[in-house]
Amino acid sequence: MPAEQGILIAGKDGHILSADETTCRLLSYRAEDLLGQSLWALIGLDPRQGGKEVLSPVYREVRFPCGAGEMRTVQVSLSRLLLDSQQVFVCSLRQREEGSDGRVAFLAQVVSTLQQAKDEMQLSLDREKAVGQLKTRFIALASHEFRTPLSSIQLSAALIERYFDKQDREQVFRHLNKIRLRVDDLTGILEDLLCLERMNGGSIVPHYEVIDLPLFCRELAVEMQVLVKPGQQIRYQHHSDQLEVKLDKKLLRNCLMNLLSNAIKYSSENAGIDLETEVAESGCDIRITDQGIGIPAADQGNLFEPFFRAQNVTALQGTGLGLNIVKRYAELMQGSISFESQVQQGSVFTLNFPVR
Ligand code: ADP
Numbered sequence: 046m047p048a049e050q051g052i053l054i055a056g057k058d059g060h061i062l063s064a065d066e067t068t069c070r071l072l073s074y075r076a077e078d079l080l081g082q083s084l085w086a087l088i089g090l091d092p093r094q095g096g097k098e099v100l101s102p103v104y105r106e107v108r109f110p111c112g113a114g115e116m117r118t119v120q121v122s123l124s125r126l127l128l129d130s131q132q133v134f135v136c137s138l139r140q141r142e143e144g145s146d147g148r149v150a151f152l153a154q155v156v157s158t159l160q161q162a163k164d165e166m167q168l169s170l171d172r173e174k175a176v177g178q179l180k181t182r183f184i185a186l187a188s189h190e191f192r193t194p195l196s197s198i199q200l201s202a203a204l205i206e207r208y209f210d211k212q213d214r215e216q217v218f219r220h221l222n223k224i225r226l227r228v229d230d231l232t233g234i235l236e237d238l239l240c241l242e243r244m245n246g247g248s249i250v251p252h253y254e255v256i257d258l259p260l261f262c263r264e265l266a267v268e269m270q271v272l273v274k275p276g277q278q279i280r281y282q283h284h285s286d287q288l289e290v291k292l293d294k295k296l297l298r299n300c301l302m303n304l305l306s307n308a309i310k311y312s313s314e315n316a317g318i319d320l321e322t323e324v325a326e327s328g329c330d331i332r333i334t335d336q337g338i339g340i341p342a343a344d345q346g347n348l349f350e351p352f353f354r355a356q357n358v359t360a361l362q363g364t365g366l367g368l369n370i371v372k373r374y375a376e377l378m379q380g381s382i383s384f385e386s387q388v389q390q391g392s393v394f395t396l397n398f399p400v401r
Contacts, residue, residue, distance in 0.1 A: 050154055052162060053136040055084040062133075071119055071138055073111050084136060088121050104152065106141060122155040126163055135162055176245060182352045183238060186364055190234055193362070194227035201227075230362065237366040240299075241351060244373050251293035251378050253401070258290050258322050258329070259283040265298065266320055269305045276315030279305065287324040291401045296374040300382075303367040304333045304394050310361060311392070312337030324400065331396040339388040348384070357388065371396075 051068030055061050064079040072079070072087075085091070088107050103123040111117040118141040126133050137155040201220035208216040243249055259281075266281045273279065301320075308318045312335045319334040340348065344355035349372045354365040368382075375382045379399055386392035 049139065050158060051138040052158065053079070053084060053087075053138065054162075055134040055136065057132040057134075059084045059134065061087070068138055071117070071140055072109050084123075084134060088123065088136065090123070120151050122152060124155075124159055126159070126166075133166075135159055179241070179245075179351060186234075186352060190362070190364060191231065194230045198224050198227050234364050234366075237364055237370060240370050241366060244370070249296075249374075249377060251296055253291045253293060253378075255289050255291055256294055256297070257288050258324060258331075259288055261294070261297075262301070262320055262322055262331075265301055265305070269302065269309070272306065273309050273318075274312075274314045274316075277309060277312065277318060279318045279320060281320045282322075284321060284323040285325055290324055290329045290398065292329075292378050292398060296378060300371045300374050300396060301331065301333075303371045304396075307367060307394075308333055308335035308337065308392075310363070311335065311358065326400065329398045329400055331398075332393060333395075334391065334393045336391040339390050339392055340384075340386040341388055345384075345386065349382075 049067045049071075051071050052063075052065050053061055053068050054063045061079050061082050061084050064074075064076050066076075068074075069076050069079065079087075088105065090103070090105075103121075105121050107119050107121050108116045109119055120139045120141050122137045124135050124137075126135055137151075137158055139151055139154070201223045205217050205220045208220070262281050262283070266279045270279050305318065305320065312318065316336050319332070321330075321332045321334070323330045338357055340355050341357055344353075347353045348355070349368050350365075351369040352365040353369075354363055372382050375396055375398070381397050382394065383397070384392060384394045
């Protein structure tokens with residue numbers, strides 16, 4: 046078994062940024078005592094040369110006291126990594142094995158650890174960049190999507206004042222209701238954003254329970270019927286004898302509410318919306334079909350990207366977050382989502398889950 050290897054990471058000025066457990070054990074230091082120290086001083090490299098000289102990996106053996114007057118020989122390899130044009134130093138440490146200098150084996154191990162460290166750091170940098178991009182897009186969205194409901198709330202508030210003086214109760218209630226609806230819009234946007242944030246933090250874990258799918262969908266269809274446009278009808282049908290599925294109720298509910306409210310929003314008055322389910326050995330399918338405006342072929346490839354909205358919906362309110370959340374919720378439950386759509390003909394969104 047190869048000897049345990051520790052890793053120290055230092056910034057471009059040589060100050061230690063992180064030290065793992067193995068390093069602390071090898072050097073008989075506590076991590077908090079190592080952080081901020083000069084790496085050059087620790088491994089006996091001339092601080093004036095510092096990192097400037099470390100263009101190719103440096104190998105050396107350093108002796109550290111390890112208690113009771115004993116010394117321990119530690120093999121040290123120092124390399125410079127460039128990550129997004131930021132310079133960091135990665136120092137690998139291993140106790141020298143008695144009998145052989147083990148140098149070749151150690152360096153081979155160092156190379157693979159370095160590659161691994163580089164991959165991991167690149168991954169977290171990429172993640173950070175993606176979060177940064179999301180935040181930029183959120184600010185663009187907030188300034189655009191928040192402005193309309195906020196000015197509508199302001200207008201209704203001003204009108205309420207006027208109608209209140211005239212004692213026109215009907216108009217006062219009409220505008221109070223408008224305010225309530227606009228506040229719901231704003232809450233919806235904020236909830237989507239919180240969902241996204243929680244998912245990025247990995248804090249959503251599905252809690253599976255047995256669900257009577259037809260019962261669940263029938264109730265949801267009735268609930269959503271309140272939100273339809275005049276003449277729109279949500280029809281529900283179940284197509285198999287098997288009724289039960291094991292899924293997370295809250296996540297499933299959120300998926301279906303998102304898909305149904307899109308079907309409502311992107312269809313005209315009097316249009317039918319079909320919700321259909323089927324449970325078989327091979328899996329559970331949930332399908333939502335509308336006869337709405339459809340999705341232009343050129344936009345179909347990006348539909349599940351956060352904040353993406355197709356070119357034919359700019360006049361309709363939305364954040365472009367719903368489908369991204371549905372896809373990620375479905376995947377959290379080992380499921381998937383797919384769709385087919387044609388402009389002015391309609392869209393079919395299908396969720397598929399394995400039956401457990
Ligand atoms: P939002 O509806 O808030 O814009 P979504 O993430 O739910 O965001 O949907 C992303 C985009 O996908 C929408 O902006 C719209 O262009 C398109 N879309 C989603 N569902 C439908 C549908 N049923 N019919 C037509 N277009 C749809």
